[in-house]
Amino acid sequence: MACDALAAAFGQQVSYPGQLAYNQSQASFTSTQEALLSPACVIRPTCAQDVASIISTIVPGGCDFAVKGHGHAADGGFANIDDGVTIDMTSLTMLSLSDDGAVVSIGAGSKWIDVYTYLDPYNVQVAGGRNGQVGVGGLMVGGGISHFSARAGWSCDNVVNFEVALASGELINANKSQNSDLWRALKGGGNNFGIVTRYDVATFAQGDISVTLTMNDVSQRSAVFDAFANIANAPDFDPYTALAVEMYFNSTSKLWIIANEAVYTQPVPNPPVYDELVAIPSISSSNKITTLPAYANSSAIPQTYWLYASATFAPSTSFMLETFDIWNNTFFPIEAAGGVIWFCHFETVPTVMTAYADETGGNVLGLSPKDGNGVAPRYYIVMLISAFWTDPTQTQAIQDAGKTALEKVRSAAKSKGVGWEFQYLNYAGGFQDVIKSYGPENVEFLKKVSKKYDPDRVFQERVPGGFKLPA
Ligand SMILES: Cc1cc2nc3c(=O)[nH]c(=O)nc-3n(C[C@H](O)[C@H](O)[C@H](O)COP(=O)(O)OP(=O)(O)OC[C@H]3O[C@@H](n4cnc5c(N)ncnc54)[C@H](O)[C@@H]3O)c2cc1C
Structure with a gap:
């Protein structure tokens, strides 16, 4: 068994069910779906050579394995595995x-x-x-x-x-x-x-950054989406701008709330780029100059059941309003025992962002400033639908609702000519075909690379978690 061979070579870096290190690894997943899986053992490499030796030990034995970073993937099995070996990378912190x-x-x-x-x-x-x-x-x-x-x-x-x-x-x-x-x-x-x-x-x-946080009643959504779309569609997108419009729906109170995270990566108090957003009547509004580590120092998220789903489309107020209606009509009727928080958001993916890859050797995401569908070329919004809940009996209904909402948004975007194929891997649900969404040329390229560096498809077949490259 792979765990025995690993234990012989790595001693206490290997832990088993019930042991402290094993339990700590399991507890560090943000999603309960991941934590419910039970690897036969967890191994924590402490250097790169350890990782290489672990692979050499596991692969010939035919055991499946998972690769875990800090455990933020939502779907069960992306970074953890039943019965196999979980390689927990969190000791590689140089x-x-x-x-x-x-x-x-x-x-x-x-x-x-x-x-x-x-x-x-x-x-x-x-x-x-x-x-x-x-x-x-x-x-x-x-x-x-x-x-x-x-x-x-x-x-x-x-x-x-x-x-x-x-x-x-x-x-x-x-x-x-x-x-x-x-x-x-x-x-x-x-x-x-x-x-x-x-x-x-x-x-x-990089020095200090400027952080503007505003909250609006959901009745202000049209004005908020206008402000967002005006920023997202600006031909001279301000390169210090990073805006996310986040909407929360609580299934118990049946209330939506809008929270906007408007960061400006220069220490400019109340940056004018957000004037339109800040002028909207709000529940609260603040601006502060802070450091990146101070702002990013969020506390660990409590482990709950998670759902992720994502789509990409061109920014427009009317389509954002339609998207909101789809979310609301789909999520409102769900009476989840124990409650569910739906957390949906829009983020800008401006031309200046997608163009950057051309200067740095390219990527495989398949987004380019040259793309266009004739309606709103070059501008993108990434939409995330996520949900958190604690009662496992609600999982099916919540996952079904998330999928339904995603499908409706994607099909509405397609019919309006504002949809993009691209699905963002880090926000997508396990049921989405992320790699295919990069486009046929990128898929072919990825297959060639896989054949060259992993001819036996170990990372598709023996590492079942994550979005897999098709054969
Ligand atoms: C609270 C929260 C905030 C987020 N904020 C952002 C954000 O600001 N921007 C953004 O783009 N995304 C964000 N995400 C999404 C995030 O990018 C993904 O969840 C990402 O997968 C997390 O990486 P991880 O190492 O923590 O997760 P894990 O669940 O440990 O890993 C995720 C996947 O990556 C693979 N992987 C991990 N390490 C390696 C490695 N060394 N080599 C090869 N494969 C590896 C795993 O096998 C797994 O399939 C956020 C998610 C959460 C929950």
């Missing part, structure tokens, strides 16, 4: 800034708050997750939307080198000049090619 400050090397088991805190005294930062508890490992290989997206593209666009452990047990680098096909494939290709052990990431100069 951080090292190059002498010239241009590149930071990040152990793949780090979380973003540790990266931001480490970099802050050097007055540089990287484009990573907005919630500091999120793992670098998962966010990077799925794309990554940050406060800095308009300046720095997807988080993955900033990776100048991936150190990767392949299915063969070989540890290699993937960058512009070495294994450059794998370098591009890992920028959005998920866990389909190997286990990333280190991310070397380009930094940029």
